[in-house]
Amino acid sequence: MALSILNEEENAIRDAILALVKDTIAPKSQAFDRSAVFPRENMEMLGRQGYLGMIVDPKWGGAGASYLAQTLVVEAIAAADPATAVIYEVHNSLHIEGIWRFGTDEQRARFLPALCQGDAIGAFAITEAESGSNAAAMRTRAVKSGSEYRLNGRKVFITSAGEADWYIVFATVDPTLGEKGITAFLVPKDAPGLHFGPPEDKLGIRASRTSEVILDDVRVPEENRLGQEGQGYSMALFLLDGGRIGIAAQSVGIMSTALERSLAYAREREQFGRPIGQFEGVQWRLADMATDLHAAxxxxxxxxxxxxxxxAQRPLFAMAKLFASEKAVQHAADAIQIFGGYGYMREYGVERLLRDAKVTEIYEGTSEIMRLVIASRLLKEYDLGNI
Structure with missing residues (x-):
């Protein structure tokens, strides 16, 4: 069904990706979660179908679509498989977009076609054990040596680490400069000295591999530096803005599935001689789920x-992620409650919604950081009409 807030092209993309996800990704989603196997085949398929690098100019292998169109794809994938959705989101919003917006023409020509076709997967390595929300305090070093840099340090909680073929790695060329020393580099998976920790054993999005990235005197040629020295921090903030929109879309996808399954169950499950959807307690949960889904x-x-x-719109991006992620967690729990004891069983797949939703409140900026972003702008200039 077409949505009036989308244009004709966006509605067409929405209909097409929903049908594709239903036929290809949804049937295998539960199996990928249980086995914690990285769904590379999903990414390759999305590449063949033209859903990778959607906002990138066609001359570099993209589709030249709107950012909203790409967001619709994240939402649709997340409704079926949140693990694939976050792999997709990092690949597109953080890695591909980073090269497209900040790379040289030579770098775009060299990297983007394979990334847009699904022949390569990209990752984004910024988080460290001692500098999660405070990226400016990172310790990974990049020391210039002739025409190359030598990178040393450790990154944690990196999506697709060990599976991705290319990594945007952030390191400081001078710790005394703080955020002004942070620089970005493109590092291949097979670079000597680049190692990966074992996959983390996670609560949710289990098919999305999360691992440590270890840089032991990794040599990176100067032509693999992304942007200029000291531009990495502002680049990362810009890219994370888009990433937060992607996580909001992932949350919306989870919420839509929670509501869809809850409605179906409320119509079918009977207690005291009638469907449970006729009881006020269940109706109120469903009404709140639908209202919050629409708002998110x-x-x-x-x-x-x-x-x-x-x-300029950073607080707006933060608001979307904050609201959508927290409501996704709340209503995933509501779905379990509506299903009762069956909702607690893995067989029905509802418990997975809560496991997968929880991390949306954490990665690419915790809910607490989102509130800081919003409040800092409000205290400086309160203009809700142009936040």
Whole structure:
């Protein structure tokens, strides 16, 4: 069904990706979660179908679509498989977009076609054990040596680490400079000295590999530096803005599935001689789920629509992620409650919604950081009409 807030092309993309996800990704989603196997085949399929690098100019292998169109794809994938959705989101919003926006033409020509076709997967390595939310305090070093840099340090909680073929790695060229020393580098998986920790044993999104990235005197040629020295921090913040829109879309996808399954169950499950959907307690949960889903979707679509306004709209991006992620967790729990004892069993797949939703409140900026972003802007200039 077409949505009036989307244009004709966006509605067509939405219909196409929903059908594709239903036929190809959804049937295998539960198996990928149980086995914790990285769904590379999903990414390759999405590449063949033209859903990778959607906002990238066609001359570099992309589709030249709107940011909102790409957001619709994240939502649709997340409704079936949140693990594939976050792999997709990092690959597109953080890695591909980083090269497209900040790379040289030579770097775009060299890297983007394979990334857009699904022949290579990209990752984004910024988080460290001692500098999670405070990226400016990172310790990974990049020391210039002739025409190359030598990188040393450790990154943690990196999505697709060990599976991705290329990594945007952030390191400081001078710790005394703080954020002004942070620089980004493109590092291949097979670079000598680059190692990966074992996959983390996670609560949710289990098919998405999360591992440590270890850099032991990794040599990176100067032509693999992304942007200029000292530009890495501002680049990371810009890219994370888009990433937060993606996580909001992932949350919306989870919420939509929670509501869809809850409605179906409420119509079918009978207690005391009638469907449980006729009981006020269940009806109120369903009404709240539908209302919050609609609100989260609108916030996310607006954020995607205004993505090109950049940091000026950073609080708006934070609001979308904050609201959508917290409501996804709340209503995934509501779905379990509606299902009762069956909701607690893995067989029905509802418990997985809660496991997968929880991390949306954490990665690419915790809920606490989102509130700081929003409040800092409010204290400086309160203008909700142009936040």
């Amino acid at each position: 979707r609108l916030m996310t679509y607006e954020a995607a629509h205004r993505r090109e306004e950049g940091p």
